[in-house]
Amino acid sequence: MDRGTVGSANRGRLQVEVRTEGLSEIVKPAGELDHHTAELLSAPLEHALERGCARLVIDCSQLEFCDSTGLNVLLSARLKAEAAGGGVHLAGMLPVVARVFEITGAEAVFTVHDSLEAALSG
Numbered sequence: 001m002d003r004g005t006v007g008s009a010n011r012g013r014l015q016v017e018v019r020t021e022g023l024s025e026i027v028k029p030a031g032e033l034d035h036h037t038a039e040l041l042s043a044p045l046e047h048a049l050e051r052g053c054a055r056l057v058i059d060c061s062q063l064e065f066c067d068s069t070g071l072n073v074l075l076s077a078r079l080k081a082e083a084a085g086g087g088v089h090l091a092g093m094l095p096v097v098a099r100v101f102e103i104t105g106a107e108a109v110f111t112v113h114d115s116l117e118a119a120l121s122g
Contacts, residue, residue: 013037018044024089024120025053030062033070041070045077054086057119061092066100078110087111091119 014037017028025048029041048056056077078088091113093101101107113119 014040016040016044018048020053021120023053024055024057026057026059026116026120028059028062030064032065033063033073034065034067035069038069038073042073042076045073049077049080049084052084054081054084055089056081056086057089057091057116059091059116059119060094060097061116063094063097066097068104071100071104071106075106075109089113089119089122091116 014029014031014033017030019026027041027044027048031037033041045056058074074088074090081088089111090101092115093112098107098112101110101112111119111122113122
């Protein structure tokens with residue numbers, strides 16, 4: 001077991017970029033979204049919602065892994081965004097991440113797009 005990836009060292013496994021385009025807040029997680037890194041995605045989603053941006057587009061094109069904690073972050077953001085009259089749009093999911101959403105049934109509660117461009121135009 002590689003003990004070098006335990007605890008806060010895992011935080012380096014997820015990078016999150018945020019930008020606003022039109023009425024959408026685009027959040028791009030890159031790397032692994034799990035128990036150790038979930039706050040790195042949760043914080044910018046919460047910040048966007050607090051600022052009144054209720055249309056969240058998650059560019060998943062570089063998201064390599066998502067566990068149940070990461071899924072819960074996205075589900076929570078979806079509930080808050082919908083309560084504010086918006087929603088969460090997932091774009092460009094890699095097959096390994098899309099499989100998690102398929103297995104759990106979560107794909108049915110999100111608006112899923114093949115690409116970021118499709119999410120922004122939809």
